[in-house]
Amino acid sequence: MKRREFLKNSALASSLFYVPSFVNAFNNLNLNLAGYKRLVIVQLSGGNDGLNTVVPYRNDIYYKNRPTISQKGNNILKLNDELGLHKNLAPIKNLYDKGYLSIINNVGYPNPNRSHFRSTDIWHTASNSDQYLNSGWLGRYLDSYGKTPHNAIEVDDSLSLVMKGNKLNGMAIQDAKQLFNNAQDPYFKKVLEHHNDQHLSEHNLGYLYKTMIAAENSAKYIYNKSKTYKSTQEYPNNPLGNQLKTAAEFINSGVDCKVLYTSLGGFDTHFNQIGRQERLLSVYAESIEAFVKDLEKNDTLKDTLILTFSEFGRRVKQNAANGTDHGTANNVFIIGKNLKKNGIYNEMPNLSDLDENGDLKYSVDFRRIYATILKNWMQVDDKTILNKTFKPLTFL
Numbered sequence: 001m002k003r004r005e006f007l008k009n010s011a012l013a014s015s016l017f018y019v020p021s022f023v024n025a026f027n028n029l030n031l032n033l034a035g036y037k038r039l040v041i042v043q044l045s046g047g048n049d050g051l052n053t054v055v056p057y058r059n060d061i062y063y064k065n066r067p068t069i070s071q072k073g074n075n076i077l078k079l080n081d082e083l084g085l086h087k088n089l090a091p092i093k094n095l096y097d098k099g100y101l102s103i104i105n106n107v108g109y110p111n112p113n114r115s116h117f118r119s120t121d122i123w124h125t126a127s128n129s130d131q132y133l134n135s136g137w138l139g140r141y142l143d144s145y146g147k148t149p150h151n152a153i154e155v156d157d158s159l160s161l162v163m164k165g166n167k168l169n170g171m172a173i174q175d176a177k178q179l180f181n182n183a184q185d186p187y188f189k190k191v192l193e194h195h196n197d198q199h200l201s202e203h204n205l206g207y208l209y210k211t212m213i214a215a216e217n218s219a220k221y222i223y224n225k226s227k228t229y230k231s232t233q234e235y236p237n238n239p240l241g242n243q244l245k246t247a248a249e250f251i252n253s254g255v256d257c258k259v260l261y262t263s264l265g266g267f268d269t270h271f272n273q274i275g276r277q278e279r280l281l282s283v284y285a286e287s288i289e290a291f292v293k294d295l296e297k298n299d300t301l302k303d304t305l306i307l308t309f310s311e312f313g314r315r316v317k318q319n320a321a322n323g324t325d326h327g328t329a330n331n332v333f334i335i336g337k338n339l340k341k342n343g344i345y346n347e348m349p350n351l352s353d354l355d356e357n358g359d360l361k362y363s364v365d366f367r368r369i370y371a372t373i374l375k376n377w378m379q380v381d382d383k384t385i386l387n388k389t390f391k392p393l394t395f396l
Contacts, residue, residue: 037377040247040260040291040306042240044284046267047116048310049277050330051349054103055084061351065317069273069324079103083348088281091289092333096343100292101335102395104345104369108329108362112312116268116326119311124162126367126386137370138259139165140385141378145258150218152259153250155243163261170259174246176223222255229253233294236286240264244291252298258378267310271321284308288335305377305396306335309366316351317358328355329362332369334395341395365390372396 055071056062058081063070076084077093083103085093095101111129113119125133135143142152143165152170154163163170229252235241243262250257264284269276288306295301313330329349349360367390374382376396383389 037379038251038258038260038300038304039373039378040244040304041262042244042284042288042306042308043261043263044267044280044308044310045116045120045263045265046269046310047119047312047314047326048267048280048330049269049273049314049324050105050310051314051316052273052277053086053089053281054079054105054331055086056082056348056351057084058082059348059351062316065351067318068322069318079344083344086278086281088278089285091285094289095292095335099339099342100337101333102339102342102345104332104334104364104393104395105347106329106349106360106363107309107332107366107369108312108360109365109367110362112328112359112362114312114326114328116311121161123309123311123366124160126370134164135166136160136162136164137385138162138261139169141165141259141374141380142168142170144384145378145380148218148221148256150222150255150257152261153222153247153255153257154261155246156261156263160261160263163259170261171218171222173222174243176219176226176246176250222250225255226250226253229298231294233290233297235290235294236283238283238287240283241287241290244287245294248291248294251295251300251304269314269323270319270325271323273318273323292335302337304336305373306333307369307373308333308335313360315358316354316360327359328357329360332366334369336396339395345393345395364393368393 051062052069052071055076057071057076057078071086075087077087077090078084079096085096092101109122109129113122113129121127122129124136126137127133138152139162146152146168149169149171152163154160154170154172155174156172157174159169159172226249229249231245231249231252233248235245240262247260247262250260264280266276266280292301295304309332310330313327314324315327319325346364353361355361367386371382371386371390372392372395374380374385375392
């Protein structure tokens with residue numbers, strides 16, 4: 001039976017297909033190559049409205065373009081004389097006041113794409129807008145500096161492109177115990193009995209067996225390691241809070257994971273934006289607050305960097321449905337205890353100089369943020385991973 005047919009027809013293999021491909025040669029890599037710092041990513045999926053997140057509250061153009069959805073008065077947590085945070089980001093304001101937050105404005109890329117799927121792919125692969133890649137930037141990090149699939153974990157039940165490399169993929173896992181139990185399935189064990197059969201090769205089932213063996217090994221390791229620490233921190237009962245609680249348990253138990261990927265959806269606010277974004281920003285801020293407290297209590301925040309991004313921002317002018325349509329440049333949050341430049345990193349959006357569609361012009365290529373994290377935090381060769389040299393920023 002061909003590998004593709006086996007994958008298609010086996011229910012067990014299909015249920016574990018999100019577990020990454022694995023080649024045994026990676027067992028010989030020096031784990032120290034992967035560095036000692038951890039990166040946690042939070043994606044705000046759907047295109048969060050950056051102008052109502054970091055608000056230019058002294059700008060008349062902002063209010064003229066948003067007569068009903070703009071943030072006003074007590075709805076703003078002032079950061080300086082020009083910019084403030086949405087009122088529901090009070091926990092993020094606390095991090096800002098402690099020097100744990102750097103806000104990077106006007107982040108985007110040349111020739112922006114306003115499709116959710118395509119723009120997400122661009123952010124995930126670190127490609128040009130007219131370039132299509134099959135591997136993610138974190139997957140390529142694993143290719144060069146990883147050792148096992150669990151060096152990068154997406155806290156979800158499926159694996160995003162960003163975590164897929166050319167040789168090695170990360171793991172998608174929401175529940176360590178459930179993954180471990182799945183790997184103990186009698187059928188799974190029975191299949192693995194034949195992994196040394198001479199007829200197996202990369203052209204039929206050999207690849208699959210290597211994948212399944214890696215899945216079983218990682219599942220057992222993660223389960224045994226992570227159960228040594230159970231968080232006592234109170235997290236909000238929402239999807240992101242649950243993801244970050246799991247991430248904290250992996251970090252604080254010492255799971256050998258360099259990258260953790262989480263996401264919060266629902267930010268595509270074409271209509272009735274005010275209430276929807278308020279709720280989502282509360283979910284985000286309260287979850288991050290609990291996560292940071294959990295890490296601080298265990299002295300692991302100093303070795304953890306948190307990146308929050310969205311695939312694009314929203315149009316400057318509100319639409320007729322009291323919402324905003326797909327835009328371009330947006331703000332990015334960097335949270336950490338050892339930032340070299342915290343606060344407002346760069347200039348605020350220029351609302352008097354928009355592109356032909358009425359969208360913000362980017363001034364910071366998002367890949368410069370990746371390059372900074374890879375080089376200065378993960379301490380690896382950013383050019384190898386990004387396929388190009390990007391000038392690092394100075395927040396690290």
